[in-house]
Amino acid sequence: NRIGLDEAIFCAGKSVDQIGAILELANARGAGLLLTRLTVEKLEGLSAANRDAIDYCAVSSTGFFGSLKPIESRGAIAIVAAGTSDIGVAREAERTLRHAGVGATVIADVGVAGLWRLTERLEEIRTHPIVIAAAGMDAALASVLGGLVSSTIICVPTSIGYGAAEGGRTALNAMLASCAPGLVVCNIDNGYGAASAALRILSSSERLRRSGV
Amino acid sequence: NRIGLDEAIFCAGKSVDQIGAILELANARGAGLLLTRLTVEKLEGLSAANRDAIDYCAVSSTGFFGSLKPIESRGAIAIVAAGTSDIGVAREAERTLRHAGVGATVIADVGVAGLWRLTERLEEIRTHPIVIAAAGMDAALASVLGGLVSSTIICVPTSIGYGAAEGGRTALNAMLASCAPGLVVCNIDNGYGAASAALRILSSSERLRRSGV
Amino acid sequence: NRIGLDEAIFCAGKSVDQIGAILELANARGAGLLLTRLTVEKLEGLSAANRDAIDYCAVSSTGFFGSLKPIESRGAIAIVAAGTSDIGVAREAERTLRHAGVGATVIADVGVAGLWRLTERLEEIRTHPIVIAAAGMDAALASVLGGLVSSTIICVPTSIGYGAAEGGRTALNAMLASCAPGLVVCNIDNGYGAASAALRILSSSERLRRSGV
Amino acid sequence: NRIGLDEAIFCAGKSVDQIGAILELANARGAGLLLTRLTVEKLEGLSAANRDAIDYCAVSSTGFFGSLKPIESRGAIAIVAAGTSDIGVAREAERTLRHAGVGATVIADVGVAGLWRLTERLEEIRTHPIVIAAAGMDAALASVLGGLVSSTIICVPTSIGYGAAEGGRTALNAMLASCAPGLVVCNIDNGYGAASAALRILSSSERLRRSGV
Amino acid sequence: NRIGLDEAIFCAGKSVDQIGAILELANARGAGLLLTRLTVEKLEGLSAANRDAIDYCAVSSTGFFGSLKPIESRGAIAIVAAGTSDIGVAREAERTLRHAGVGATVIADVGVAGLWRLTERLEEIRTHPIVIAAAGMDAALASVLGGLVSSTIICVPTSIGYGAAEGGRTALNAMLASCAPGLVVCNIDNGYGAASAALRILSSSERLRRSGV
Amino acid sequence: NRIGLDEAIFCAGKSVDQIGAILELANARGAGLLLTRLTVEKLEGLSAANRDAIDYCAVSSTGFFGSLKPIESRGAIAIVAAGTSDIGVAREAERTLRHAGVGATVIADVGVAGLWRLTERLEEIRTHPIVIAAAGMDAALASVLGGLVSSTIICVPTSIGYGAAEGGRTALNAMLASCAPGLVVCNIDNGYGAASAALRILSSSERLRRSGV
Amino acid sequence: NRIGLDEAIFCAGKSVDQIGAILELANARGAGLLLTRLTVEKLEGLSAANRDAIDYCAVSSTGFFGSLKPIESRGAIAIVAAGTSDIGVAREAERTLRHAGVGATVIADVGVAGLWRLTERLEEIRTHPIVIAAAGMDAALASVLGGLVSSTIICVPTSIGYGAAEGGRTALNAMLASCAPGLVVCNIDNGYGAASAALRILSSSERLRRSGV
Amino acid sequence: NRIGLDEAIFCAGKSVDQIGAILELANARGAGLLLTRLTVEKLEGLSAANRDAIDYCAVSSTGFFGSLKPIESRGAIAIVAAGTSDIGVAREAERTLRHAGVGATVIADVGVAGLWRLTERLEEIRTHPIVIAAAGMDAALASVLGGLVSSTIICVPTSIGYGAAEGGRTALNAMLASCAPGLVVCNIDNGYGAASAALRILSSSERLRRSGV
Ligand SMILES: Nc1ncnc2c1ncn2[C@@H]1O[C@H](COP(=O)(O)O)[C@@H](O)[C@H]1O
Ligand SMILES: Nc1ncnc2c1ncn2[C@@H]1O[C@H](COP(=O)(O)O)[C@@H](O)[C@H]1O
Numbered sequence A, B, C, D, E, F, G, H: 001n002r003i004g005l006d007e008a009i010f011c012a013g014k015s016v017d018q019i020g021a022i023l024e025l026a027n028a029r030g031a032g033l034l035l036t037r038l039t040v041e042k043l044e045g046l047s048a049a050n051r052d053a054i055d056y057c058a059v060s061s062t063g064f065f066g067s068l069k070p071i072e073s074r075g076a077i078a079i080v081a082a083g084t085s086d087i088g089v090a091r092e093a094e095r096t097l098r099h100a101g102v103g104a105t106v107i108a109d110v111g112v113a114g115l116w117r118l119t120e121r122l123e124e125i126r127t128h129p130i131v132i133a134a135a136g137m138d139a140a141l142a143s144v145l146g147g148l149v150s151s152t153i154i155c156v157p158t159s160i161g162y163g164a165a166e167g168g169r170t171a172l173n174a175m176l177a178s179c180a181p182g183l184v185v186c187n188i189d190n191g192y193g194a195a196s197a198a199l200r201i202l203s204s205s206e207r208l209r210r211s212g213v
């Protein structure tokens, strides 16, 4: 990958055999890998050796294959999740960052239906220059954060909800049409994408620092 | 009308001639009328006599034709609008209530992009047992109110916004899929409908009071 | 919950383990809970102790965990369902009200394809100041009730039907665009939400009574 | 036309010149024509001779060009319209039938928001073996008629309404997903199509009568 | 049922227990019933007595419960299906008609991709005053029939196809927007509805014959 | 342009000034240009010199600016249009081909509502190895041609129609989901694109001829 | 089939029994067949004799039944796939061509996220006069190829992706609205259709060669 | 505004009078303002004094009211536009940045239909740590940039295009579903929003620099 992001294997459209083959290749190259959308069923279908080489997280369906970088930076990124059901997506973002050596703070269950829960954590959130906001249904969390926090806010709509939630499209549209300015948005349930965007921003900041712009 | 709501004339699909004919009939019966979606162009197309008999509001495109009931009740209903562009819809609701003899409090420009503006008015909003919330784009105002205010909340999505706002459908869906429980929703831009619902609730309350349930 | 509505656990997005943990916590606090969207499979996955503490209703997939309030009010709310397939949603509304100590009258199978069945029950429906109307497909029941009954009408579209019923969206849109004025609408299949709205209205009525507005 | 339906000119996509040319041709052949979607502007753009040869109806934007057949049958078809705004579509159906020599009964403003108005006309509607039902918004009229009247019911959704009415698509879907069995549906605002279907049915009836099936 | 159509039980949304209860009631009344959308799994879940009383058709998932009327009319109705995959829907229509005592001619696999197959059967189709046309994907069959056959044409879009076929919506829209005049359309996969419409037309024809209009 | 297609200027999103500037540049380079979506209003806004240098066609809103190639090939391509309203799109395709030095045969008004009109021209259509088929509404013409003609068939859906025609999307989907195999499809109203595809195919044929594959 | 394309059996909507019956018939006629969308489960349900007569490919879910034509042409067609998940669709196209006696070059995993991978293969792709491009998600591969390669480009959107990929509709629309001119598009996942279009073009080229146009 | 972004007035939903009143207020406060979506017609409706105080840009419909900050930073942000029609949106972004004292590099007409044009500017683009990419139709530019440039990429879909471009929704979805990782997306045509996001990122970088994370 020539743009500085680690390689990730999106397992959703791949058979156990295909995933196994990719792991063998990575192993041969001595490369570590991030696996996303890896179900428990597929994990269990892998060879014992491959399974043992994977540090698996069932909440986010992600795995770290091979050796893991140490954490090199901390404190830059908060991941804020509206409801308990959004935690899988939040965790996918956290694990993608962790795989790249970046530690993040996860703050969950602060949806606006109970605004005081968000208010209690607001100062903590504000200390992070980059905020990833995961929310489904009405995604009102994104707009409230956008109005209260001056950090960069990367929104991830989730597919949580039914009926008019339309599989995450309502959250997506609400985030895009937010009354708060300067929010940016990723695809539905794309915790991996939000984390990748945060990594791009960290890298841009580093370049800006060096160039002194 | 046999369900206790005043008659209103929806002028959007009607020609100036059709509206004129309805006014003549109402005049002959000695009846007053609420006119909605009456553009200035149509107003000016009416006969001088009809025009003079109309108390017109350009912001909401509504008119009171004939004599108006006195205000019989006050303090029950707050109408909360997120942005200045939502005021037309809020005003349509207010004028529908006024035509039925009900005074309402309008609280505008309290969208969640500037949450402190809403917070400043919150105690005032809470004193009203019924709240009409008009908002477009992401409609986050509805969810925030729903989590902070125990009153009955009637949501009116507005068609304000562009792109992913989808002409009000995003606001509509966000209100329907809100993380705050017990919100009820009207059609896009339907200030008249929200006011009619509030009038049904006032009447239900009156019946509940009398029956002592 | 600071807006006066009981806590409900939406089980659809939660694992058996997560639900079990919530029940332990509630048990420790001595709190009762309403469980919604609890499938028989998940119910059976719970510990025997938790299962025994749940009063389960398979038609609505709801459970009462722990002790239940006595019924404190009756006669205010009718729940009207168009077809037999809408009964699950109607029952979710009824059980949510029951959990809050409110008794409701359920009137089922009165869809407008057989208008005389509705006509026979009309006087009974009219005695209730608040009516919850659950209907799928064309949702014509809502408009017919809206024209005949002056009560507050809370509409719940259901996902019953196929093809052009579009998973409940046609019923939802028809209720929102109804030719009868002052209907309010909840999300598709959201019996819980309709009941919560009715509870808000009961509470508003109580406040209006006390304030004498 | 080889299927027994008169030729009609759909003027919406045609320039004044194109319409003029078609009229010259028809004139040369001595043929009469039905013109639909003919705006007043286009009518006025035609030559004086052509304009004089047209019997125009502004409500339905239709014109009869050339000589008109006498009415040969009456009493078979009722056209029922929900609101005053649906009258244009109802009139397009009536004029299409009239052009084919068939008289129809138009019954307007009987939408279900005031069900008693429909009930008063029900016996009259029932005397017609074929009913065309034009309605917009929620189109509940179609389902109510479908449950109360055993005649053939041809539904025409209209584009009346805003927001969730979605330009007639909600009415269309509600008619297609109706809880009343055996309704058939035409395209949005297609009064011409509904009348053509009624003419096919009259012709089928004639064939059934002759064959004695 | 007061509009002259036999009662049919739509089994898709009902449990085996609910279906069993309905059959007991019908049995007690000595009534026959048409069952639609009855899967083999549900059929096998019924009691042996109920199962024996059902004449089941797996292609259309329909069942006749109890005694069956003799065929009283034949030759009026042709059911034309575009592809082999549309036969289930065609058969649902045929069985609905059969249950009402009406025999129909089924003509299958005459889609327009092989127009000569349709041409070979055209004269036979034309002898039927009423034609039900079932087609999925592009539904071009409906338009071709509409241009070549003067009979009444009742279109049933089917959900056959993938991608741009959009689960039958493309066929539905193509039938509604057909370039051939006077087609009428039922809901997607609604063979029952098409047959019910045909029965309404037969009954209208009978009334027209008697009244001599 | 490095893929062998002539440059075309899409005027829809450009101001008169911008178009004028492009023409000056082309003039300076001595280059000819194809102008598409050029309205009469914009044409008239251009300088007299530019206007004189344009061979304009109002039916297709296209212009040839500067000198025109001679026709170098004929007989390879037929452009078939379903209705008179589709002629604008057909003409855009014809003029794009003409600008590239390719003559095409236009066959109009052969929609399937009058299948005999198509049948009469079928042998003529078949003599062309490449067929461009323009149709709106149900687009049944494409499927009928696809089943009867072995030539390459490039389909262009048009935005002709209303309601369920959905601005050309129904025609587009019907062409994509056609029951006839091997049809290829361009964007709605994109006569320019269909012609460009035909030019690619002519060029591919030339290469295949030379390579003898 | 009268348009020169081999018969293919689309197995998705057919039962094992129906497929078996078709194979018996083909066997009796001594005809070979292409089977598409044949799952392993259905394959295993067939009789041993039929199973043995099928050359099955699990990646594309296709089978060759009976004897296979020799390859008669090579080098004309490249099939380019963006990601590994698009290979099933690419293979369906390759196998359809192979069944018709045409060899194709498959070039996979050249999506634009790693543009250098595409660049490395560009000269090889350019040697093919016809290119089939299979891509999901954003389908940017199609536009990039369209700008760099003058060959005929047949685009097949795939249903790969989630959320805003909308089951292939985003790829479909992006290909149709491509900024590169003269792309043609098939239905989502329709590798069979793309190959059929390529066969039509080969046949058109042959005719053009013979006629010398 | 408490999040550090300058105030902007969105003029699309406001009357000339409303805009005038806002300008008077700003003038009284001595504040400068950014005006967006200000049409020439509205500009000309303002008082001469207000008009004179506005530095207007017709391409982006933006105005600077009052005195303008000096440029304080340069070189951090590139704005890349695919086609000439996307320049309005690109310019809205550039002017929003300029109003905040940030200079940006605009690189236009580098859509992927002519990939070499983009390639020629690639090194220049890469020198900017933040890239705003504006593109309509298929929006392939975003994915190509995403694969070639490691900078932070903020995508703005534009409403350029017709038919399957669906008013910008196809570009929006393609950007969200991009095969390149870590892209973030704003609402359709929202150049203001993209610039606001870039300002948030500049501010986050500044904070990261200071904290040394
Ligand atoms: N959860 C995810 N969501 C979206 N994209 C992903 C995800 N995980 C991996 N990817 C992207 O998919 C690419 C791998 O795709 P593939 O080569 O098909 O495994 C990675 O390089 C990422 O750009
Ligand atoms: N059936 C339901 N439909 C919609 N919302 C519900 C339902 N049941 C519970 N809820 C809401 O979901 C909240 C609980 O969500 P959670 O904390 O995720 O269990 C409750 O407080 C209710 O506001």
Ligand SMILES: Nc1ncnc2c1ncn2[C@@H]1O[C@H](COP(=O)(O)O)[C@@H](O)[C@H]1O
Pocket: E083, E084, E085, F179, F180, F181, G007, G008, G009, G010, G011, G036, G037, G190, G191, G192, G193
């Ligand atoms: N994978 C496929 N996708 C689309 N169409 C197909 C496919 N396979 C076969 N077909 C078409 O479907 C026809 C067969 O349909 P059927 O008669 O239902 O088996 C073939 O002649 C092809 O035109």
Ligand SMILES: Nc1ncnc2c1ncn2[C@@H]1O[C@H](COP(=O)(O)O)[C@@H](O)[C@H]1O
Pocket: A179, A180, A181, B083, B084, B085, H007, H008, H009, H010, H011, H036, H037, H190, H191, H192, H193
């Ligand atoms: N072109 C634009 N697109 C989206 N949002 C905008 C635009 N211009 C201004 N805004 C936002 O709209 C707010 C002003 O809204 P208002 O108070 O209605 O004028 C600003 O503070 C911005 O957040």
Ligand SMILES: [Mg+2]
Pocket: A083, A084, A109
């Ligand atoms: Mg919670």
Ligand SMILES: [Mg+2]
Pocket: B083, B084, B109
């Ligand atoms: Mg404001």
Ligand SMILES: [Mg+2]
Pocket: C083, C084, C109
């Ligand atoms: Mg029933």
Ligand SMILES: [Mg+2]
Pocket: D083, D084, D109
């Ligand atoms: Mg009325």
Ligand SMILES: [Mg+2]
Pocket: E083, E084, E109
């Ligand atoms: Mg077949």
Ligand SMILES: [Mg+2]
Pocket: F083, F084, F109
């Ligand atoms: Mg014609």
Ligand SMILES: [Mg+2]
Pocket: G083, G084, G109
């Ligand atoms: Mg890959």
Ligand SMILES: [Mg+2]
Pocket: H083, H084, H109
């Ligand atoms: Mg250009």
